[in-house]
Amino acid sequence: MDRKTKIFIFLFLLPAVVGLGLYAYYFSGWNLSISMTNARSLIFPAEFIGLGNYERFLGDSVFITVVKNTAIFTVLFMGGTLLLGLLLAILIDQGIKGEGLYKVIILIPMAMPMVISGVLWSWMFSPRMGVINSLLRVLHLDFLTQPWITSTSQALLCVIIAYIWVFTGFVALLYLANIRSLPNEQSESARVDGASKFQLYWRVIIPQLRPATVMAFAVLFLNSLVAFDLVWTLTMGGPAGSSELLGTLMYKQTFQWNYFGYGAAIAQIMFIISMVVMVPYLYRSIRRR
């Protein structure tokens, strides 16, 4: 490579490097430094308190609730999305007419701003005027109506359902691409050998969907850690903290109650958890190349 080419490459990379450096690395570092102060704003000077915020969070009564909620959220959201996505992919794989149209339709939730999805779902789940309860009443199934997002036992579930709705299409397309990348001869051979549809998917196809599963797992896990916008528009973490997640707690502490240092510490913990998952994943996918 001659000098001129090197300069060109450098110039083309510069904007991306600057942007990434500023937004990813600089602000990450800044966040870390704030998390070790008792800052109540970003303007006034703050005192260095070391790991004080972290200690406070681990001792906070809300800590257990949030960790429990986030764990429930992660497991149900990921499990539900992976399962529904897989079923949807298998359904589309049957060679139904208008496949292209279905692919677009199932991606719409993903393409929509989360806040809008949140509003839509709050209309669905509203106990008095909501679509679900109204429908149940119209069908004279009043006994099935639920308090949904206003109930401490159901709010988190409502949030999970909404999140599953958003991500299922995306996961389905990942799985579909994986299924379609498998050699057709394998299914044909299984068919000639007498395998039923169920046996074909269960024995031959699903065991080979690891790549899509790993990919979906990484995306869903990160999204369940940073889950915020949909939760905020649906329940704001309530009622009574019953759907409080790391993301909503961080937001409240930082921007509602102005504990910037404390909020930054929560963000830092989220950052560390996501690194624990992402670093091995990235390491593996880079090494494979």
Place this chain on the structure above:
Amino acid sequence: MSKVTLNGLTKRFGKVEAVKNVTLKIRDGEFVALLGPSGCGKTTILRCIAGLEKPDEGDIYIGDKMVTRLSPPDRNVSMVFQSYALYPHMTAFDNIAFPLWIRKRPRDEIREKVKKTAEILEISEFLNRKPGELSGGQCQRVALGRAIIRNPAVFLLDEPLANLDAKLRISARGELKRLQKQLGATMIFVTHDQVEAMTMAERIAVMNNGVIEQFGSTDEIYQQPANMFVSGFIGTPAMNLIKCSLVERGGSISLILDTNTLPVPDSIGRALIEKIKSSDMVFGIRPEDISIHEKNKPNSYKTKVYVVEPLGNEKLVTVEMGNTYSKVRTRLDFKQEIGENAWVDFDWNRAYFFDKRTGKVIMHGLNKSANRR
């Protein structure tokens, strides 16, 4: 084991007619090759027999049972795919056991049968490996194992040797042939390699453009090709096909190749004249049925050496005759080099004559000598 009959089979893909009204009767326990260039419809026929394609017209019988409308598993056929289609997440054992496994056979029976199959194919020591850890030849045997474990009525093999390297392919040819004999199975395989077809099959169906050009034993296909396509497809190198016309002048009969005249032995010339409608024809002769000399000999024909290819045990010489080029197989001590003159003469008893328009064979020397006997 069963016979296989195709009756007026036609398969279209959109506007393309991949298989056109094919009728084929394969005997019980026969080893048959479907041979032809790519896109000739041979794989489509195989897939129709397997039930992976629905024919647009015609019927398929396995044994005496019509299977045209049956789904693949109800036809009792096994298929080995060109890519082997092994399941990469399963061991060789599980791959071979798969057809029994999905039929929910008892474990002991499966273990017993896999063991026996592995012994036949000599892959017993690889059974715990996954396809990714096996060589191409081992994968091919695992695929064969998966096909034979079920003891089907018919085996269908799509280019079974195409993915093997050249050396392995030659030994696999022999092994496959032995396996077929050992099982006494009806086997139909698809290939584009005429050597493969000749060495393995009892009978060959030569296909072109969705039609079977000729169906016969290897000897028939080689010695009595039905038309120019078959004669040009079989043999390495293939038969020389030279456009010419037949003339009778002053009682002697000759072929006119471009501007050159080639006298034809009287017996053959007379027989030809009786059979032809037009004097334009194609003269066919195999490279081994031409003799080439460094010096002029009576009744030989002057040519120029275009290229010489030594093959170790013999030489392949291409000679220029007017505007046409012909390949000649000759001994290693042939001395002439590129650009020098050489004289050729033909073994007329092994010459073929084709109708230039239809490509059909008009007569061949062999026919005549056979008649004489």
